Amino acid sequence: EHTNAAWHARRQAATPRGVGVFGDFFIDRAKNAEFWDIEGRHFIDFAGGIAVLNTGHVHPKVQAAITAQLQRFTHSCYQVVPYTEYVTLAERINAIVPIEGPAKTAFFSTGAEAVENAIKIARSSTGRSGVIAFGAAFHGRSLFAVSLTGKVQPYKAGFGPFPPEIYHVPFPCHCSSLEDTKKAMEQLFKCDIEPSRVAAIIFEPVQGEGGFNPIQQAAVQWLRQLCDQHGILLIADEVQTGFARTGKMFAMEHYGVKPDLITMAKSMAGGTTLSAVSGRQAVMDGPAPGGLGGTYAGHPLAIAAAHAVLDVMAEERLPERAQVLGDRLVAHLRAAQGRYSRIADVRGLGAMVACEFVDGQGHPDADATKRVQMAALRRGLLLLTCGVYGNVIRFLFPLTIEDHVFDKGLKILDEALTEALG
């Protein structure tokens, strides 16, 4: 029986619960910012496969690029027989990435893998071991990346012991002060590790899973100075913020500060599997030949897709489009905030926008957040939540979304807010 209910039961019987799944419906086909499930129900997609679809579902140019590559070859393993498109993609990324001086880029498959490799590169080029990350950070699910992640439930619980030499300090955003971060860092250097043994500090310019928390401008400058003072490498994890989402190709362009290494993935390849680490030439050349790579790292189909994504982002001016859509959404949410006191905060950078829900006492309200999400879903709008307390709705619609689809999404959002909070 080809129904959502039947497949839901088969899924539960055949796959482990650890692979948590939000939807109880199954996708059949998709186009730009819309998709249809196997029962023919229509959805507007404000989730974008968790920040992967900045160029939308099956963009014709991305589809054409993958199809063309499919006719030529699908795999040689880049480390065995290289292909020119890997090199030209590296050249294109190197030309736009906010890194000081000449950059180099290596490709991998997932965001977690990019993070793992950024740490390996940092350790090997500094000859140091320590890594500092932030509370509420999310860097992936592989064992080192999850160790860097600053949230125990559900990501770390039961998976330890974690590798040594990883430290967490509070993230300086809207909900905490830079002074607290500075104090924690001082304490760390006093009690746990001398700065000369720290290889890298890794941070998200806007924390994604942690609640769409933009880092304070002054904190980025302070981090750069701290790193320069102690010879520590600064790694910006742009897996979620990258590729036009925040109104620039990379979020770091907002801060006037350049990191030594940048990780990227998600929207760089239009829904195919590709990630990358870019960084200063000398740093990137730290590991010896053979130390970096992977059977599928820089897969030809994904590389072809990424070339098309870069073309589309330039041709359709997606960074500018992100700012326009983000501004419209923020204005819309601020108006809703006037009507519902449960909306405690509306924040974002470009189109990386979120709103936060609290209860009558001002405490994080995950239930109300879930009610809004489910009320929207019943009306055919897919929304994602995030945040340490699960009380944030984040918006990750394709930047290619048509105006009438975007407006329809906002209308459903209003109806959902009224039903859940009114």
Ligand code: PMP
């Ligand atoms: N870093 C950040 C900032 C992310 O948002 C994510 C994914 N949500 C990752 C790393 C991990 O990426 P992946 O799931 O592709 O391994």
